[in-house]
Amino acid sequence: MSHHIVEADKLHYSYPDGTAALSGVSFLIAQGESVALVGENGAGKSTLLQHFTGCLFPSAGVLKVGGLVAEKKNLSALRRAVGMVFQNPDDQLFMPTVFEDVAFGLRSLGVAGAELEEKVTGALEVVGAAHLRSLPPYRLSQGEKRAAAIAGVLAMSPDVLVMDEPTSSLDPLSRRRLMNLLKTFKHTKIIATHDLDFALELCERTIVIHKGVVTADGPTREVFSDDGLLKRSSLERPASLLHGR
Amino acid sequence: MTALAKNLADIGYMDTLAAGNSPLHRLDPRAKLFTTFLFIVAVVSFGKYEISALVPFFLYPVFLIGFGELPAGYLARKILVVAPFAFLVGVFNPLLDRQILFQLGPLGVSGGWVSFFSILTRFALTVSAALALLSLTGMNSICEALARAGFPRAFVVQLLFLNRYLFVLTGEAERLSRARALRSSGRTAMGFKVFAQIVGRLLLRTLDRAERVYRAMLCRGFDGNIPIVEFSRIGSRDILFVSAWSVLFALFRFFNVSLILGEAATGLLK
Amino acid sequence: MADALISPAVGGAMWAVSGGLIAYSARKVREEADDRKIPLMGVLGAFIFAAQMINFSIPGTGSSGHLGGGMILSILLGPYAAFLVLASVLTVQALFFADGGLLALGCNIVNLGFFTCFVAYPLIYKKICGRAPGKKRLLLAATAAGIMGLQFGAFGVVLETVSSGISELPFRTFILLMLPIHLAIGVVEGFVTAGVVSFVRAARPEILAAAADREPLGVSVKSTALGIAAAALFAGVALSWFASANPDGLEWAMLRTSGREELQGAGKLHGLLASVQKKTAFLPDYGFKKPATVVKAGDADTETGDPGKSSWPAVEAGTSAAGLAGGLLTLLLAALIGFGLRRRKIRA
Numbered sequence: 001m002s003h004h005i006v007e008a009d010k011l012h013y014s015y016p017d018g019t020a021a022l023s024g025v026s027f028l029i030a031q032g033e034s035v036a037l038v039g040e041n042g043a044g045k046s047t048l049l050q051h052f053t054g055c056l057f058p059s060a061g062v063l064k065v066g067g068l069v070a071e072k073k074n075l076s077a078l079r080r081a082v083g084m085v086f087q088n089p090d091d092q093l094f095m096p097t098v099f100e101d102v103a104f105g106l107r108s109l110g111v112a113g114a115e116l117e118e119k120v121t122g123a124l125e126v127v128g129a130a131h132l133r134s135l136p137p138y139r140l141s142q143g144e145k146r147a148a149a150i151a152g153v154l155a156m157s158p159d160v161l162v163m164d165e166p167t168s169s170l171d172p173l174s175r176r177r178l179m180n181l182l183k184t185f186k187h188t189k190i191i192a193t194h195d196l197d198f199a200l201e202l203c204e205r206t207i208v209i210h211k212g213v214v215t216a217d218g219p220t221r222e223v224f225s226d227d228g229l230l231k232r233s234s235l236e237r238p239a240s241l242l243h244g245r
Numbered sequence: 246m247t248a249l250a251k252n253l254a255d256i257g258y259m260d261t262l263a264a265g266n267s268p269l270h271r272l273d274p275r276a277k278l279f280t281t282f283l284f285i286v287a288v289v290s291f292g293k294y295e296i297s298a299l300v301p302f303f304l305y306p307v308f309l310i311g312f313g314e315l316p317a318g319y320l321a322r323k324i325l326v327v328a329p330f331a332f333l334v335g336v337f338n339p340l341l342d343r344q345i346l347f348q349l350g351p352l353g354v355s356g357g358w359v360s361f362f363s364i365l366t367r368f369a370l371t372v373s374a375a376l377a378l379l380s381l382t383g384m385n386s387i388c389e390a391l392a393r394a395g396f397p398r399a400f401v402v403q404l405l406f407l408n409r410y411l412f413v414l415t416g417e418a419e420r421l422s423r424a425r426a427l428r429s430s431g432r433t434a435m436g437f438k439v440f441a442q443i444v445g446r447l448l449l450r451t452l453d454r455a456e457r458v459y460r461a462m463l464c465r466g467f468d469g470n471i472p473i474v475e476f477s478r479i480g481s482r483d484i485l486f487v488s489a490w491s492v493l494f495a496l497f498r499f500f501n502v503s504l505i506l507g508e509a510a511t512g513l514l515k
Numbered sequence: 516m517a518d519a520l521i522s523p524a525v526g527g528a529m530w531a532v533s534g535g536l537i538a539y540s541a542r543k544v545r546e547e548a549d550d551r552k553i554p555l556m557g558v559l560g561a562f563i564f565a566a567q568m569i570n571f572s573i574p575g576t577g578s579s580g581h582l583g584g585g586m587i588l589s590i591l592l593g594p595y596a597a598f599l600v601l602a603s604v605l606t607v608q609a610l611f612f613a614d615g616g617l618l619a620l621g622c623n624i625v626n627l628g629f630f631t632c633f634v635a636y637p638l639i640y641k642k643i644c645g646r647a648p649g650k651k652r653l654l655l656a657a658t659a660a661g662i663m664g665l666q667f668g669a670f671g672v673v674l675e676t677v678s679s680g681i682s683e684l685p686f687r688t689f690i691l692l693m694l695p696i697h698l699a700i701g702v703v704e705g706f707v708t709a710g711v712v713s714f715v716r717a718a719r720p721e722i723l724a725a726a727a728d729r730e731p732l733g734v735s736v737k738s739t740a741l742g743i744a745a746a747a748l749f750a751g752v753a754l755s756w757f758a759s760a761n762p763d764g765l766e767w768a769m770l771r772t773s774g775r776e777e778l779q780g781a782g783k784l785h786g787l788l789a790s791v792q793k794k795t796a797f798l799p800d801y802g803f804k805k806p807a808t809v810v811k812a813g814d815a816d817t818e819t820g821d822p823g824k825s826s827w828p829a830v831e832a833g834t835s836a837a838g839l840a841g842g843l844l845t846l847l848l849a850a851l852i853g854f855g856l857r858r859r860k861i862r863a
Binding site: 094 | 554
């Protein structure tokens with residue numbers, strides 16, 4: 001019986017047209033860890049993320065989240081355990097108002113009435129978006145949309161929080177607010193990001209993916225200081241770790 | 246600003262208006278919807294030579310605009326923009342109906358002109374009422390009212406989704422249009438081939454987006470049902486609103502109030 | 516179609532028709548139980564709304580064209596979902612732009628939605644296209660379907676306006692104005708549809724293949740019958756109004772507007788109605804609209820504030836009863852044809 005909350009064991013995935021996206025990806029993540037998932041575009045990050053929510057299943061290998069094997073029969077349980085925040089909040093906030101959107105997941109779990117109200121308000125307050133509850137999503141700024149999307153995921157009390165490029169299109173202040181918020185979360189966090197400074201500040205561990213293969217898996221600072229590795233994986237040092245600092 | 250961007254700003258503005266907080270905004274959407282419906286039916290049910298009997302009906306949109314704190318100039322401009330259509334169809338009437346109906350001093354006014362102005366009057370009335378309704382209620386509330394009125398769920402959900410992604414899509418369309426315009430060295434009109442490519446590209450993006458939205462829905466437990474939240478309750482104010490206006494509409498419909506007032510006024514002068 | 520131009524009877528009737536169609540389509544979509552369609556329909560609705568705002572110039576005419584969208588929707592979603600999406604777009608446009616009018620919304624949904632999704636698409640586009648059409652066939656199918664759909668739609672507009680009795684435009688003139696213009700619009704729509712579909716096919720062929728898989732290949736007998744019945748009903752109602760009273764005018768109009776199968780068959784229908792009427796003497800008086808109408812006594816009464824004088828088209832209602840009878844007869848015939856087709860299909 002493993003105490004790891006996420007276990008990936010030699011995951012393989014190929015798209016219908018044959019292109020291999022993941023080739024033998026393995027890692028173990030313990031509860032409460034913050035792990036950054038880093039790699040160039042097309043490296044396989046998004047593909048991997050979709051495995052966490054059961055939108056894709058590995059063609060070989062096993063993925064376990066919270067002890068559940070990621071397969072069809074565990075789908076609803078898997079999706080309750082994993083909360084995914086999409087890259088584009090417009091894809092995620094599909095209900096007419098912020099309140100209804102945050103409530104959506106809870107409703108599908110059968111929560112209603114006063115309990116629903118309480119949980120939705122609670123989630124909105126955590127992200128600082130309580131004042132936005134009656135607004136339609138298209139009236140929100142990027143940062144506000146991001147916050148609302150996170151609230152919608154938080155409301156379902158997931159064990160693992162998966163995020164896809166959370167700081168993209170955020171202005172500096174919103175970005176800082178997001179980082180401060182995420183620092184307060186006790187959830188296990190897996191964050192795919194290009195924002196290496198963000199990764200450095202938030203995640204103690206980093207997994208580097210290059211062409212569907214894990215090329216590095218270790219403490220963030222070490223990984224981002226290994227120039228040879230970074231170059232091989234089509235990356236570079238974050239600004240805060242540039243030479244001479 | 247392109248025409249598209251103007252349209253977008255226009256819809257955005259209407260939406261902003263709907264978020265206002267006047268007493269009329271706070272009325273139950275069903276009350277407003279029903280009353281406006283009655284209004285339109287009453288106006289449209291007049292015979293084609295009516296003008297004076299229609300005039301009292303202007304009280305309703307004026308009331309809505311006044312109490313709803315809506316921008317009258319903006320709404321008037323909107324009506325003017327769409328007026329040409331009614332104008333175009335009605336303009337044949339004076340040509341075809343030449344029978345003189347009554348004398349205005351030395352001028353004989355034909356039935357055609359009367360019915361033409363009747364059309365314009367009806368048009369102004371119905372459009373202003375509809376615009377006021379939307380400015381006071383907002384798309385989401387209207388959908389809520391429709392759902393409760395028994396409209397098919399799939400359709401109401403469709404309306405809600407459409408409204409939700411309207412701005413996103415029109416924004417994308419606008420960006421694509423602008424990108425083309427910027428690289429067309431002054432030729433403002435879009436050729437057909439480019440048009441097909443732009444629309445095609447927009448469509449592909451839309452399909453991809455639909456896929457992502459679907460996935461997002463699945464990840465949060467979507468099982469085929471979109472819950473439609475019911476926020477509002479019918480109160481005494483709503484009942485008062487509907488009844489008072491219904492009585493007025495009936496009054497205006499069956500009695501030519503303008504004529505009565507006119508006769509009373511001229512009677513006083515005698 | 517604006518509120519100012521239709522009578523409550525016509526507007527209400529078309530609301531009922533479109534409401535029924537929406538309910539029917541909604542049920543059909545639910546039955547399909549394809550969850551994926553729900554966000555797809557919504558986003559495609561927004562797409563159509565947005566795409567309709569992009570104009571392109573039509574060479575040689577100096578005017579601009581834009582997308583209608585009904586056919587593209589039908590290709591991607593099938594007729595029922597496409598109809599719902601179109602209806603939703605028209606509804607939102609009516610609300611936001613306040614140009615179609617709310618009472619006239621039912622008319623618009625039928626004119627623009629019904630004929631495209633339930634008549635032009637299954638009866639023409641699919642029939643010509645088959646499974647994997649080449650570029651030429653695609654263009655032919657799209658153009659034919661576009662023309663067909665818009666001609667029907669234009670006919671609908673004329674019928675609704677004239678039967679409302681508010682505009683003075685006589686049937687004949689109106690038809691002669693509307694049909695040729697909409698012929699051109701139909702051609703444009705066909706070209707646009709073909710253009711966009713070609714683009715999508717070249718960029719991502721699997722999308723159209725998947726859409727084609729979702730839709731049954733053959734034209735369902737039900738929707739064919741529905742389309743024919745609707746067309747017949749329209750024709751019957753229209754013709755009863757005008758044909759018997761003004762046969763010469765109608766024939767003249769028919770000569771001018773070519774390629775309309777229903778109108779060509781009108782001679783028989785007209786004859787049938789006339790003989791039926793003579794025998795039954797059911798509706799002795801027919802009302803009709805001539806150009807330069809004489810002022811009716813009734814209208815003069817309303818001017819002086821006399822309440823209760825009929826402003827509802829009572830005469831028209833009486834006329835249309837015979838038209839409806841004729842239409843129902845045709846409907847029955849169509850149903851019989853439909854059954855006949857079905858029998859042959861099973862045997863074949």
